[in-house]
Amino acid sequence: MTIPRRILFVASYLWLPVLLITWWWIASASSTSTFFPPLSTILSETGRLWIFDHAVNDLVPSLFNLAIGYVLAVVVGIGLGSVLWRFRRAAVAAHPVVYFLYVLPAPALLPVFMLAFGLGMTMKVAIVFLSCLWPVLLNTLDGMRATDDIKLDVAKTLNLSVLQKLRIVVLPAASPQIAAGMRTALAFGIVLMVVSEMVASTEGIGYFILLSQQTFAVTNMWTGILVLAIVGSLLNILFVLGERRVLKWHYQSTLMNNAR
Amino acid sequence: MLRRKFGDTPLKWTGVGILLLIWLVFGAVPDQTSIPTLPATIQALFGELGDPNYWGAIGDTLQTWFVSLVIGSVVGITLGILAGLNVWMERSIAAPVEFFKTIPIIAVLPLGILVLGTGPSMRMTLVAFAVTWPLLVQTLYGVRSIDPMIRDSARSIGVGPVRTFFSVVLPSASPFIATGVRVAAAMALVITIVIELVAGGSGLGVEISNAALSGGTALPTMYALILTTGLVGMLLTGIIGAVERRLLAWHTTYRSIEVAA
Secondary structure (H helix, E strand, C coil): CCCCCCHHHHHHHHHHHHHHHHHHHHHHCCCCCCCCCCHHHHHHHHHHHHHCCHHHHHHHHHHHHHHHHHHHHHHHHHHHHHHHHCCHHHHHHHHHHHHHHHHCCCHHHHHHHHHHHHCHHHHHHHHHHHHHHHHHHHHHHHHCCCCCHHHHHHHHHCCCCHHHHHHHHHHHHHHHHHHHHHHHHHHHHHHHHHHHHHHHHCCHHHHHHHHHHHCCHCCCCCCCCHHHHHHHHHHHHHHHHHHHHHCCCCCCCCHHHHCC | CCHHHCCCHHHHHHHHHHHHHHHHHHHHHCCCCCCCCCEEEEEEEEHHCCCCCHHHHHHHHHHHHHHHHHHHHHHHHHHHHHHHCCHHHHHHHHHHHHHHHCCCCCHHHHEEEEEEHHCCHHHHHHHHHHHHHHHHHHHHHHHCCCCCCHHHHHHHCCHHHHHHHHHHHHHHHHHHHHHHHHHHHHHHHHHHHHHHHHHHHCCCHHHHHHHHHHHHHHHHHHHHHHHHHHHHHHHHHHHHHHHHHHCCCCCCCHHHHHCCC
């Protein structure tokens, strides 16, 4: 008897994750180690703590800060990138400074932001904003600069104004790279959201995890890690789905070019 | 005239100059609690340059960065190649890899502190873990991107599997791997600094947070340390880029891949 191909296909993706989780479940079931509580306990505690008590008190404020900082960074990054695209000399002059701020690990600036904005929400939004800004800005600029010269020539012959050229030609041409920058920015933003809460806060999921560790509430810590891991993965999946939808035209045209 | 002779360099320095000028003017405003004056910062930087602790902190950060990057690269590239050569392997690890890749490593940090303490081994384990997954995926793409024509030609002229690996698979995948290493290097530095800031121990992140905790008088020192961190970042990025260009200068598609990355 042969196993149907379809089942084999699905099984090839699932066997390892299932094995790993089963192994974790069995190995930790009778665990007496303080650091590794049984998986069943972690899961039941996650349900008890995060539906919906801590989700409302810790997770929602964290995601709120992330959302504001991230959206602001995307808007400003694309806007500023467009301005710098238009004024080439300004872009050249600004590049070393922007590049320095991009390679400077943003968490190093956290103390500065704490001094400037205190420990409240403003500080957290600001540090998320700053860390997300540079990848969006640099990718926007690079993407716009790489616009096909032929397209720009066509725009010229059609007598498009700068704004029209930006909206109709340059922005769409740069959008795959802008999306790449936005994806990097999202990863940075999540890290900075959590770090800002760990270093300077009394609320948020980062604070919850670190406090649990410091008070040796190990099971609580595990639930926090689990929730954060799931939220991180979900945000990433949502981003990729959204990107595919928005850039559908781009992927289709590259596919056609490749198939040619 | 000037531009033809020197290219964009004068314009770049003008940008840096304007920023420093702004700092000089606005930093001189009294009652600054978050921004020190430029001269004080420069003085603090020179003070630090003579301090062995300063160089020790840089050394610690660089050590964590380097060891983690090497471990992460070896594991990530090896697994990536295996997954690229074997569909079964690729499918098996796809879900776990996607999951590990998107976990913010900072979430695991408290667990790391509990189990491994705050020493170098904890830092290296976490940073290496974090950089392994993007490198693995990048390597996998690289191995997958091999031109089937080249692979089939190698097979039809009777090149064995080992030689195919070294003279077809590895060279084709190398630009992707290089991009992966470049990204991983930047990531490793950020994560190293984050861990030092949150967990303590030793390194530039620890020095920055110590300076921040010592209050107003240490403000210029804190800025000097932050500037140092940025310079270290620039230096490492520069070195990795130079090595990459040197090693891969022969690769024809190199430029286009660099743009795409």
